[in-house]
Amino acid sequence: MKPSLFIVVSFLLTGLGVPPDLSSAPAVQEKAVSAAPAPQTGAKPVAKAAGAGLLEARGAYLARAGNCMGCHTAQGGRPYAGGRSLSTPFGTFVTPNITPDKTTGIGRWSADDFWKAMHEGKSRDGRPLYPAFPYTEYTKVTRQDSDAIFSHLQALPPVTQNNPPSRIKAPYNLQPLLSLWRTVYFKPGVYQAEPAKSAEWNRGAYLVQGLGHCSACHEERNPLTGTWSIEGGETLEGGQIMGSNWYAPALTSSLEAGLTEWPVEEIVQLLTTGVSPRATTSGPMAEVVRHSLQHLTKEDARAMAVYLKSLPESKPRPKANAPALTEQVRGWLQQGADIYKQHCQDCHGDLGQGVPGIYPPLAGNRSVTMTPPVNVIRSVLNGGYPPSTAGNQRPYGMPPFAQVLHDGEVALVLSYVRNAWGNRASLVTTAQVDRSREGMH
Amino acid sequence: MTRLFVAALIYVAGLASAPGVAIAANSVDAPDTMAERMKPCTICHGRDEKTGRDAYYPRIAGKPEGYLFNQLRNFRDGRRYYRPMALLLENLSDQYLRDMAHYFSTLKQPYPPPEPMASTPEEIKLARKLIDVGDAARKIPPCRECHGRELMGTQPFIPGLLGLPRAYMIAQFGAWRSGGLMRRQSMDCMSEIAKELTVKEANAVAAWLAAQPVPAHTGSGVGLSAEMSRRCNIAQLEEALP
Numbered sequence: 259m260k261p262s263l264f265i266v267v268s269f270l271l272t273g274l275g276v277p278p279d280l281s282s283a284p285a286v287q288e289k290a291v292s293a294a295p296a297p298q299t300g301a302k303p304v305a306k307a308a309g310a311g312l313l314e315a316r317g318a319y320l321a322r323a324g325n326c327m328g329c330h331t332a333q334g335g336r337p338y339a340g341g342r343s344l345s346t347p348f349g350t351f352v353t354p355n356i357t358p359d360k361t362t363g364i365g366r367w368s369a370d371d372f373w374k375a376m377h378e379g380k381s382r383d384g385r386p387l388y389p390a391f392p393y394t395e396y397t398k399v400t401r402q403d404s405d406a407i408f409s410h411l412q413a414l415p416p417v418t419q420n421n422p423p424s425r426i427k428a429p430y431n432l433q434p435l436l437s438l439w440r441t442v443y444f445k446p447g448v449y450q451a452e453p454a455k456s457a458e459w460n461r462g463a464y465l466v467q468g469l470g471h472c473s474a475c476h477e478e479r480n481p482l483t484g485t486w487s488i489e490g491g492e493t494l495e496g497g498q499i500m501g502s503n504w505y506a507p508a509l510t511s512s513l514e515a516g517l518t519e520w521p522v523e524e525i526v527q528l529l530t531t532g533v534s535p536r537a538t539t540s541g542p543m544a545e546v547v548r549h550s551l552q553h554l555t556k557e558d559a560r561a562m563a564v565y566l567k568s569l570p571e572s573k574p575r576p577k578a579n580a581p582a583l584t585e586q587v588r589g590w591l592q593q594g595a596d597i598y599k600q601h602c603q604d605c606h607g608d609l610g611q612g613v614p615g616i617y618p619p620l621a622g623n624r625s626v627t628m629t630p631p632v633n634v635i636r637s638v639l640n641g642g643y644p645p646s647t648a649g650n651q652r653p654y655g656m657p658p659f660a661q662v663l664h665d666g667e668v669a670l671v672l673s674y675v676r677n678a679w680g681n682r683a684s685l686v687t688t689a690q691v692d693r694s695r696e697g698m699h
Numbered sequence: 700m701t702r703l704f705v706a707a708l709i710y711v712a713g714l715a716s717a718p719g720v721a722i723a724a725n726s727v728d729a730p731d732t733m734a735e736r737m738k739p740c741t742i743c744h745g746r747d748e749k750t751g752r753d754a755y756y757p758r759i760a761g762k763p764e765g766y767l768f769n770q771l772r773n774f775r776d777g778r779r780y781y782r783p784m785a786l787l788l789e790n791l792s793d794q795y796l797r798d799m800a801h802y803f804s805t806l807k808q809p810y811p812p813p814e815p816m817a818s819t820p821e822e823i824k825l826a827r828k829l830i831d832v833g834d835a836a837r838k839i840p841p842c843r844e845c846h847g848r849e850l851m852g853t854q855p856f857i858p859g860l861l862g863l864p865r866a867y868m869i870a871q872f873g874a875w876r877s878g879g880l881m882r883r884q885s886m887d888c889m890s891e892i893a894k895e896l897t898v899k900e901a902n903a904v905a906a907w908l909a910a911q912p913v914p915a916h917t918g919s920g921v922g923l924s925a926e927m928s929r930r931c932n933i934a935q936l937e938e939a940l941p
Contacts, residue, residue, distance in 0.1 A: 334776030544790045609724040646792035657742040
């Protein structure tokens with residue numbers, strides 16, 4: 259089993275050059291400052307250090323960059339009080355309460371305890387944490403940034419909320435197994451800058467690899483998957499996101515989501531508004547844009563874009579072959595074309611051209627031709643809106659077709675759009691659509 | 700041969716920029732309107748109420764704005780359960796949900812004709828008593844107290860009861876009775892009342908309401924009594940509206 263890319267990278271980078279001041283405060287926007295919670299009355303010493311408010315505001319900004327709230331808040335629940343279930347092949351993790359409540363949250367923690375969690379992946383009592391908490395990435399965060407996040411969390415209103423325990427399946431519930439995994443696959447280490455690259459590139463790399471924890475989803479083989487499967491567990495194909503029917507495309511493949519050929523401005527637009535002329539975000543990525551990326555400063559969003567654009571091409575995953583255009587296949591594609599004309603063309607256009615920033619193009623769109631086709635199947639069954647963001651407050655949406663089209667019709671129309679207007683990709687089968695309906699979470 | 704033909708077409712298109720040449724894409728019309736943005740909704744909530752493959756699709760046009768906003772938030776936040784809508788709304792802001800509520804509340808659509816009355820005289824009596832008089836012993840006010848004298852709703856939070864299909868109302872009563880996820884959040888006053896009703900009463904009321912014609916002037920009423928406002932926690936709900 260190949261060790262994950264992440265470890266190779268961290269080995270390569272360790273000890274290279276003097277780090278620039280990575281944690282130099284990002285220009286905290288007024289928005290971030292005003293979004294900082296009001297200090298609680300009574301719970302804190304009256305005379306606060308003058309800088310405390312600023313530190314909290316910076317912490318609030320960084321916590322957003324790390325999307326801590328996204329995982330540590332149940333649907334419709336109190337922010338940061340935990341209780342969200344994350345279903346994975348290893349069982350269901352329930353996120354803990356990280357508000358400063360003394361009994362059910364982290365109110366008794368010190369900044370050192372918190373640093374140990376972020377940097378070493380250990381709880382206050384020394385228990386090794388499961389990497390469902392992405393400390394494999396957060397370990398790259400600097401001590402100053404960790405302290406800022408901690409001061410933000412400590413300033414939140416405490417919420418008394420006990421969450422149900424995680425239900426981890428045997429044998430993954432065995433601590434020795436987790437410890438073994440950690441010794442082999444987890445190396446704590448703050449991000450070390452590459453002196454040959456610009457400050458902007460390094461800032462971008464720091465955010466993408468650290469707080470942004472992009473590789474938790476987008477990496478071909480994330481460390482958890484690699485090792486657990488040695489122990490006899492299920493393997494996750496490619497970047498299939500744990501416990502969901504979404505596939506996170508590789509950021510290092512021009513056939514998937516590699517951004518080498520995109521203008522930096524369009525990458526920034528996609529990350530911060532959720533839509534762009536070439537692609538829109540949906541599903542888990544829309545959630546990340548809404549809760550995290552849209553709140554980045556212009557400078558930080560640009561830095562991330564510059565770094566992402568520079569990622570080298572990896573060896574592309576083998577693609578399922580496009581079909582030979584036999585008489586029979588042509589017949590199917592023609593049926594797909596008829597369905598397209600009736601249900602899809604109004605928005606996506608007669609040549610799959612879409613409307614920039616409103617309806618995504620399907621011609622030349624990599625998400626459409628990607629292998630496996632799980633995301634496009636989901637799009638058609640469930641529809642969806644890109645996120646509401648400051649830059650795109652009232653997005654246009656796609657209707658769900660699960661109740662309108664039969665599995666066979668979904669397969670036909672998708673086979674057509676994957677093989678029309680210059681697109682070439684494998685046919686979608688009725689069985690694939692059926693599987694997606696079942697596993698729809 | 701075909702290649703040559705296509706090349707010729709492109710050439711012609713380039714020269715004369717003739718409209719309608721097979722190669723040129725027809726541009727997609729995406730006007731900057733709420734109607735265009737709400738296309739994903741109208742696939743189910745069209746002009747008519749309808750029974751879909753998986754559920755009953757209720758009419759939403761013309762219902763009070765605050766009521767619609769509460770329901771949209773409930774679906775998004777998992778407090779009223781219907782998965783296809785939750786997925787659509789999951790990444791949308793409160794402000795956008797308010798805009799949607801406003802849009803649908805102002806939409807005028809003709810009501811369906813009343814359903815035929817299938818109730819026995821005894822069931823009709825039972826229904827009319829609950830609707831006009833209530834049952835003080837069980838703390839059930841008359842339905843008209845909240846839903847308006849004409850039963851056409853009270854702005855901005857209480858929906859009308861006429862023009863709703865019987866099957867939809869029965870499903871709602873069932874969901875309230877079984878408690879659980881449905882509509883837990885906002886308007887507990889209604890779920891408290893629904894839990895008091897027996898299945899027989901709920902069925903009788905739904906059948907009677909569905910058989911009433913919708914009055915010609917279809918606006919909802921205004922002004923809930925102080926007592927009913929308190930009971931439904933209206934003050935708290937008002938904070939969420941613009």
